[in-house]
Amino acid sequence: MATELRWTSADLEVMPDDGKRYEIIEGELYLSRQPHWHHQYTCVRIATELENWNAKTGLGRVNLAPGLIFGEDDDIAPDLIWISRERLTVALREDGKLHEAPELIIEVLSPGLSNEKRDRDAKLKLYSRRGVDEYWVVDWRRGRVEIYRRENAALRLIETLREPDTLRTAILPGFSCAVGSLFDNDIPRTR
Numbered sequence: 061m062a063t064e065l066r067w068t069s070a071d072l073e074v075m076p077d078d079g080k081r082y083e084i085i086e087g088e089l090y091l092s093r094q095p096h097w098h099h100q101y102t103c104v105r106i107a108t109e110l111e112n113w114n115a116k117t118g119l120g121r122v123n124l125a126p127g128l129i130f131g132e133d134d135d136i137a138p139d140l141i142w143i144s145r146e147r148l149t150v151a152l153r154e155d156g157k158l159h160e161a162p163e164l165i166i167e168v169l170s171p172g173l174s175n176e177k178r179d180r181d182a183k184l185k186l187y188s189r190r191g192v193d194e195y196w197v198v199d200w201r202r203g204r205v206e207i208y209r210r211e212n213a214a215l216r217l218i219e220t221l222r223e224p225d226t227l228r229t230a231i232l233p234g235f236s237c238a239v240g241s242l243f244d245n246d247i248p249r250t251r
Contacts, residue, residue: 064087065087066087066088066133067087067088067089067133068087068132068133068135069129069132069133069135070132071089081125081137085133085134085136085178085182085183085186086133086134086182086186087133088182092170092175095170096170096171098200098201098243098244099139099168099169099170099200101200101243101244102168102198102200102242102243102244103124103139103140103166103168105241105242105243106140106166106168106198106242107122107124107140109235109237109241109242110122110140110142110232110235113232113234113235114142116234117232117233117234118145119144119145119232119233120142120143120144120145120147120148120163121142121143121145121148122140122141122142123140123141123143124139124140125137125138125139125140126138126141126157126158127155127156127157127158128141128157128158128159128161128162129155129157129158129159130159130161130186130190134186134190136183136186138165138166138167138183139166139167139168140165140166140168141158141162141164141165141166142162142163142164142166142232143158143162143163143164144163147160147161147162147163160191161187161190161191161192161193162192163192163193163194163231164192164193164194164195164196164229164231164232165183165187165192165194165195165196166195166196166198167179167183167195167196167197167198168198168199168200169197169198169199169200169201171201179197180197183195184197184208184215187208187215188208188210188214188215191210192210192215193209193210193231194207194208194209194210194215194229194231195207195208195215196208198242200242200243200244203222203223203239203240203243204220204221204222204223204239205220205221205227205239205242206219206220206221207219207220207221207227207229221239222239223238223239223240223243224239224240225238225239226238226239227239227242
């Protein structure tokens, strides 16, 4: 009888510090290379928009690539999160990692089918199961943002926004930004 190898958080602790991002979803190990310039540019732009709104409201915290441990076999580092002050007091543990779902998780797509599949399938299912209220999948190459919102205990795609649109969300009262402001306008878009 064959035994299926399942990776755990303990395995991540001994991974080399080589600049790569190691994540585990349902016991499967995922490896990401150094992010593309435009990926990181988009992450910073989104974080800036969220932080500007957050500075006015004081409702929570924005963070880039925080450790998020849902369980021994679900240990990830999303590109960005926003978490309310109330939830942060419960989610942040002594190890400096979040152990409960933030309200908002944002993944900026990296090039490659396996990367897109991980963000659109594996992470969507994980975030849905673990109680994330809203999930944004951001595609800097196409200049769009897909908004998944919790409906009937699951994350469902509710809208896809493009560069001329304005991004708003009920979980961040009063937040809005031009979708086009999130991307480097000096690059041609793929449609």
